[in-house]
Structure formats: C-alpha cells, structure tokens
Amino acid sequence: MTIKVYFNNDDPDMAPPAWRGTNWDKTTGAVVKALGLDKVGPNASVAQSETSTSSTYDMVQGSWTSAPFLRDASIAATETIGLTVGRQASAASSFYSVIYIYVMAPDGSVRGVLQNKVGSSYWGTGQANGGWNPGVVSAVSAQAGDRLVFEMGVRAANTTSSSRTATIWYGDGGGADYDVATPDQSGVTTRVGNAVLTGSGLESLWTPPPLEPGRMMMAV
Secondary structure: OOEEEOOOOOOOOOOOOOOOOOOOOEEEOOOEEEOOOOOOOOOOOEEEOOOOOOOOOEEEEEEEEOOOOOOEEEEEOOOOOEEEEEEEOOOOOOEEEEEEEEEEEEOOEEEEEEEEEEEOOOOOOOOOOOOEEEEEEEEEEOOOOEEEEEEEEEEEEEOOOOOEEEEEOOOOOOOEEEEOOOOEEOOOOEEEEEEEOOOOHHOOOOOOOOOOOOOOOOOO
C-alpha cells in the first residue's frame, strides 16, 4: 500500500517559521509551497547554482507543507519515503540530495523528524535522477492537525569554481509523474515532482478516522 504526494505550485495555508534542515549555505532563491494529494499549479522549477570550492556546500531549493492530518497516527520506523524531483545540468557536477522531512505541530514546532539525510550517490543529467530512493523513516507519533513538511535541497561536493546547477520541478506539468523506478526519462519540463509514502501510518494521515461506536453521521 502506498500514497503519492505532489510538490504543488501553490502557497501553503501554513508555512514553516524557519529553514530547519542542515545549516544551509544558500537559501536565496528557494520557494515555500504546498504539498498535496493532487497536482496543483503550473509547471515550475527551482534552479540552484553555486561556484563554491567547498566539498560540502548545501543549497535549499524549497519546502512543501501539507494540509493538516485528519487523525492521530503512529508512523513506524519500518515505513518508507521515496521521491523524484529533478536533475543536474552537467555531468561534471557532483550533487547529492539533502532532505529534511518532518512532522510540524499546529504551533509551528517540530513534532518529530522522519528523515534527515544526505544522499550517497550523485544526481545524474537524466530526469528523475534527482531525488531519494525509498528509505525508512524514524518513528513519529503524529496528531490530528499536524502537517508533513518536505524541506529539500542539494549538496555540491565538487571543488571547482565553475558554476554548477541543480534543478527540481514542481506543480502540474500536464504530463506523467517522475518515477523513481525509471530514471533518465525525457520531457524534463513536463514531468511532475512527487514523493511516495509507504506504510499504514503514513497512508492514513489524510483519511478521516472511523466513527466512534454508537455514533452516526447526520446530514445537516
């Protein structure tokens, strides 16, 4: 069982109060958008470029925040999240994915961190190489009203001062989704960035809880 969420081109109804992932070296140019169960907004992209000679230069590309959860849920450490969002412009680049995925409480605080990692393999120039193969999360006890936040970026591991660029796509391209199982896809400007959540806790977050025994739903 899986659920797919999309990186929308729409403003969230509640934005995180700060960048919370790694100690980002570059935040200019990043976007703050909504995460949804459907594709929303025109196709768009975030292209982050760098000329740093540091091998650990981190650039955030954006954050995407979901609608409130409809129920309490225990997200287990056996559940997984995978995502595919973009590519690097040059084969000479050396970009790793950097992700910080967390549950945000209604007051904006962090309820719990699901994933906080730097990738172990370089992005490619073919579409769908920028992302994250399905990986297990840390256990979090989420509550109704909490939200899921994806904060994503890249680490430039090269040490050249020549400009290098990594791009991610979001919104509704009017075409097929990125697919982590089939990298190097064509149609870069129309594919849609998304994440696949697997596990009963993650899958239940936007499903209304069952009615309590003895209660019935009445139309008004």
